[in-house]
Amino acid sequence: MNRQALGYLVLFILLAAVPLAGIYPIFVMKVLCYALFACAFNLLLGFTGLLSFGHAAFLGSAAYAAGHAIKIWGLPTEAGIAFGVLVAGVLGLAMGALAIRRSGIYFAMITLALSQMVFFFFLQAKFTGGEDGLQGVPRGMLFGLLDLKSDLNLYYVVMGIFVLGFFIIWRTVHSPFGQVLQAIRENEPRAISLGYDVDRFKLLAFVLSAMLAGLAGATKMLIFVSATLSDATWQMSGLVILMTLIGGMGTLLGPVLGAFIVVLLENKVGDFGTFLANTTGVAWFQRLGESVTIVIGLIFVLCVLAFRRGVIGEFNAWMDRRKGILPPAHGSH
Secondary structure, X not given: OOHHHHHHHHHXXXXXXXXHXXXXXXXXXXXXXXXXXXXXXXXHHOOOOOOOOOOHHHHHHHHHHHHHHHHOOOOOHHHHHHHHHHHHHHHHHHHHHHHOOOOHHHHHHHHHHXXXXXXXXXXXXXXXXXXXXXXXXXXXXXXXXXXXXXXXXXXXXXXXXXXXXXXXXXXXXXXXXXXXHHHHHHOHHHHHHOOOOHHHHHHHHHHHHHHHHHHHXXXXXXXXXXXXXXXXOHHHHHHHHHHHHHHOOOOOOHHHHHHHHHHHHHHHHHHHHHHHHHHHOOOHHHHHHHOHHHHHHHHHHHHHHHOOOHHHHHHHHHHHHHHOOOOOOOOOO
């Protein structure tokens, strides 16, 4: 077993031991959902070179579709999740077919525009509950056997979904298909000259990324028993970009670490600001604690200036320099 596989095994064992450590399971489940969402996005940006500003559309559409199927249609939980993933995949096929006709900033703007159209559809549609969202979705039973109303049972189901999604991404990246995607990222004209149908590969990557993002959205809906407009906003699309860049674009574990950092900041910055305000008597710390986006923005600026490869990317580059693979100076980006 190589070091990489051993590292993944250790990570999964630690995740399995989380409930035994007394850590709040809802927090970890939220991290796992965002981690899967970021990994799905990274498959498109980090390994294919396509920057999408509309990935929240897939997260939100799967959440609404799965929630509606379970609550209104009465589908079993596993069927509802599968339906949500299917809806995200169909939406990804439609958006991708339009967006891949352009590249660079034009591709990004098309995905943003289409995502905003989806957001306003959710805002106006009756089945979504508008600004109130789709509330009170029953968790139900998994395959009629496992009661998901228990947070402990749900945690291991969410962990299993994350491991499955992560394995799909790992297998994709290390397959001939993944090698072609990376060739497109590095030099698209050369990939075309070698005879590859670049547009078809881009579309397949876009749909796969959309379906995995949808899997994250349906799972998140199950955790919080609701689907809301916040899952489909452009801010959510920006947040997943932030997670990927902080952790390390083009690395497998980078988005996971980036999701953990962002979710931790969202949940703990307010408490830390209150603590500093009470300790020092400086009221400004209280206001800083209430402005999580300012703190996240400062961290993003710091990463762009000091860790351009992201945390995992810089660590990998440091290891390569120690092995003599890269020169001591900053490597090319």
